[in-house]
Amino acid sequence: xxxxxxxxxxxxxxxxxxxxxxxxxxxxxxxxxxxxxxxxxxxxxxxxxxxxxxxxxxxxxxxxxxxxxxxxxxxxxxxxxxxxxxxx
Numbered sequence: 001x002x003x004x005x006x007x008x009x010x011x012x013x014x015x016x017x018x019x020x021x022x023x024x025x026x027x028x029x030x031x032x033x034x035x036x037x038x039x040x041x042x043x044x045x046x047x048x049x050x051x052x053x054x055x056x057x058x059x060x061x062x063x064x065x066x067x068x069x070x071x072x073x074x075x076x077x078x079x080x081x082x083x084x085x086x087x088x
Contacts, residue, residue, distance in 0.1 A: 006064075007072035010045065011054035014062040018043040019051070026076050028055055042079055050080045059084055 006012035024040035031037055045052045047060045057074040 003068040008069040015046040048082045
């Protein structure tokens with residue numbers, strides 16, 4: 001069975017529930033002409049109880065089953081501020 005490869009970010013986390021797209025000054029995506037896009041997909045994080053962009057990273061990540069993940073760079077800022085729980 002071939003697994004889907006996704007970034008180790010909100011998009012592949014079990015706690016992420018998709019909502020839509022939102023304006024994003026740090027959108028990492030480009031269109032077919034190579035022009036920077038202005039919107040990034042976002043959703044609700046059930047762990048932090050806040051809205052998150054799909055490209056955010058946190059220390060409470062819970063990998064979706066049947067997905068291979070690759071490390072990703074974190075964004076310069078989150079969609080909504082949140083307090084991270086310490087790792088033990």
